[in-house]
Amino acid sequence: MNTFKRIMGLVWLALAPIIIFLLVKAAIDNITMGGSKDINQPIPWIIIISIFTPIAIGFMIFGYYCLSGEYDIEGCPGALLPDEKNS
Amino acid sequence: MAVKAPSGIVKIIFSSSLGTMIEWYDFYIFGMLAKTISVQFFPEGNGTAALLSTLAIFAAGFIVRPFGALVFGRMGDIIGRKATFLITLVIMGLSTFLIGLVPGYKTIGLAAPLLVLLLRLVQGLALGGEYGGAATYVAEHAPAGKRGFYTSWIQTTATLGLFVALGIIMFVKANMSDAAFNSEWGGWRYPFWISILLVGVSVYIRQRMNESPVFAKLKAEKKTSSNPLNESFGKKQNFKMVLLALFGAVMGQGVIWYTGQFYAQSFLENTVHLEFIQNREIMLWAIGLATPFFVVFGWLSDKIGRKWIILTGMLLGVIFYRPIFNSMLKAGDEKAWIMTTNEIVKESFTMTAAGNDSIRTASTTFRTPDGNVYTQKMVDTLYQSPGVISQTQKITYTNKIVNRKLFFHYILLVWVMIMFVTMVYGPIAAFLVEMFPVKIRYTSMSLPYHIGNGVFGGLVPFIATLLSASFLSDPLVGLWYPIGIAALCFVIGAFYLRNKTDIISE
Numbered sequence: 001m002n003t004f005k006r007i008m009g010l011v012w013l014a015l016a017p018i019i020i021f022l023l024v025k026a027a028i029d030n031i032t033m034g035g036s037k038d039i040n041q042p043i044p045w046i047i048i049i050s051i052f053t054p055i056a057i058g059f060m061i062f063g064y065y066c067l068s069g070e071y072d073i074e075g076c077p078g079a080l081l082p083d084e085k086n087s
Numbered sequence: 088m089a090v091k092a093p094s095g096i097v098k099i100i101f102s103s104s105l106g107t108m109i110e111w112y113d114f115y116i117f118g119m120l121a122k123t124i125s126v127q128f129f130p131e132g133n134g135t136a137a138l139l140s141t142l143a144i145f146a147a148g149f150i151v152r153p154f155g156a157l158v159f160g161r162m163g164d165i166i167g168r169k170a171t172f173l174i175t176l177v178i179m180g181l182s183t184f185l186i187g188l189v190p191g192y193k194t195i196g197l198a199a200p201l202l203v204l205l206l207r208l209v210q211g212l213a214l215g216g217e218y219g220g221a222a223t224y225v226a227e228h229a230p231a232g233k234r235g236f237y238t239s240w241i242q243t244t245a246t247l248g249l250f251v252a253l254g255i256i257m258f259v260k261a262n263m264s265d266a267a268f269n270s271e272w273g274g275w276r277y278p279f280w281i282s283i284l285l286v287g288v289s290v291y292i293r294q295r296m297n298e299s300p301v302f303a304k305l306k307a308e309k310k311t312s313s314n315p316l317n318e319s320f321g322k323k324q325n326f327k328m329v330l331l332a333l334f335g336a337v338m339g340q341g342v343i344w345y346t347g348q349f350y351a352q353s354f355l356e357n358t359v360h361l362e363f364i365q366n367r368e369i370m371l372w373a374i375g376l377a378t379p380f381f382v383v384f385g386w387l388s389d390k391i392g393r394k395w396i397i398l399t400g401m402l403l404g405v406i407f408y409r410p411i412f413n414s415m416l417k418a419g420d421e422k423a424w425i426m427t428t429n430e431i432v433k434e435s436f437t438m439t440a441a442g443n444d445s446i447r448t449a450s451t452t453f454r455t456p457d458g459n460v461y462t463q464k465m466v467d468t469l470y471q472s473p474g475v476i477s478q479t480q481k482i483t484y485t486n487k488i489v490n491r492k493l494f495f496h497y498i499l500l501v502w503v504m505i506m507f508v509t510m511v512y513g514p515i516a517a518f519l520v521e522m523f524p525v526k527i528r529y530t531s532m533s534l535p536y537h538i539g540n541g542v543f544g545g546l547v548p549f550i551a552t553l554l555s556a557s558f559l560s561d562p563l564v565g566l567w568y569p570i571g572i573a574a575l576c577f578v579i580g581a582f583y584l585r586n587k588t589d590i591i592s593e
Contacts, residue, residue: 012579038144051153061330062327065330
């Protein structure tokens with residue numbers, strides 16, 4: 001299972017730039033001066049691509065962590081955390 | 088060993104939930120009254136006003152909510168949960184009330200949309216800080232083994248806020264004419280004004296609450312974080328959990344939540360063309376009947392773990408969204424209705440000049456033998472030359488009021504989708520709270536929550552429009568976005584998250 005989780009990390013690493021590429025391409029294809037829908041306006045695309053770029057970078061880091069085995073054992077958060085056990 | 092709940096837990100849950108519900112109410116009424124607000128503040132034909140309108144819609148959800156999560160999350164981890172979620176409540180209440188006081192574009196010009204934009208951004212900021220505080224506060228009062236049950240009451244608030252907002256708007260609208268409701272100082276402002284009363288009551292209750300015992304102990308021992316942002320996102324041990332929370336749980340939860348509660352309503356109104364009030368009645372019934380299940384699934388997550396309840400909700404959405412929406416579309420399809428002999432309820436004509444020609448709009452309301460009512464609108468051009476030639480350009484079917492059988496059919500379909508919402512959303516607060524240590528909990532859980540719900544969930548209508556514009560032949564093509572995100576999240580969650588019952592022990 002850990003090997004599978006690590007291999008999937010490569011998929012997540014690759015997926016992030018693909019998503020950004022598709023978003024930028026969709027923006028170029030859909031922004032038109034005469035269009036009345038939100039998808040035809042530049043502002044929503046600027047906001048969405050600006051906010052999605054760090055998210056996609058986060059997804060790449062997630063992929064890298066998967067690949068490097070960070071989620072092999074402690075993939076799950078601890079329910080009772082150390083600083084609460086004694087409280 | 089039996090776990091004993093702290094004294095006053097009902098009061099703690101009630102006062103936390105009430106405030107959070109009011110914040111959701113405040114945030115929703117703006118969206119629900121978007122058409123009226125647009126007429127009053129963002130008139131068509133004014134480029135600047137249109138730009139401000141777009142900013143109000145997109146920036147509030149996508150940028151300011153996550154930013155609010157960081158600002159107030161940090162504050163909550165440094166000065167405390169109670170003070171922080173009291174501040175967010177006051178900010179939200181005041182900004183909502185003030186939106187109701189801004190004069191229209193006709194009176195003060197561009198200052199009107201500018202003020203509304205500013206206040207909408209403040210609303211988004213406050214919402215970003217509220218949820219994490221309330222969820223953390225309740226969870227830190229709950230003993231292990233009951234966190235899912237206690238925090239699930241907080242989870243009902245987003246839906247109850249929607250329920251109250253729908254109810255108040257419908258009540259006000261039902262008691263006045265459309266003209267009175269939509270005028271500059273008309274009834275649409277009442278829901279904004281009511282907010283100040285609701286917030287006043289909630290602030291009074293919250294002020295009397297104590298600080299979270301876990302956080303108070305940490306503070307007394309001087310063990311609170313001095314830089315929660317750095318500890319949350321700068322240290323690998325925590326940051327990897329933030330990423331796992333977002334991509335393995337909240338991202339999918341966000342799209343399921345948005346699709347069930349908002350996209351369904353928009354689809355019934357804009358694609359099926361159900362009449363305004365009946366559409367909202369369907370939503371109210373479905374929401375009302377499903378809401379108790381937030382608590383049921385929160386409670387169940389304490390018994391069998393949170394992971395598979397959340398992931399099952401996502402998987403059901405992935406499998407059933409297209410059949411459900413297809414059934415909605417077919418049930419309200421006018422093709423079968425117009426084949427029968429229908430009774431004419433009302434007819435009207437309007438003529439408008441278009442150069443030398445005229446545009447004639449004929450509006451006819453029909454009732455089918457089995458009780459469905461719909462309005463057929465035909466737009467014709469009457470050419471002045473060479474002689475009078477009429478050419479039907481467009482026929483649309485709107486304002487559909489379905490019969491009792493179809494009404495219950497729609498309630499059932501929406502209820503099923505909101506049941507998926509209760510599965511993904513009921514246990515999520517406890518799930519997030521348990522991922523992070525006390526000293527950075529508010530910050531760490533707030534950001535993935537608001538990216539998942541505000542960004543991934545909030546993008547549902549935009550991406551749906553994008554897909555519909557690209558693939559014209561499939562009216563359900565917009566669903567591939569929530570289906571795709573939920574499927575991706577399901578795979579990540581299934582492989583990278585472990586169920587928590589093996590760790591929680593009483």
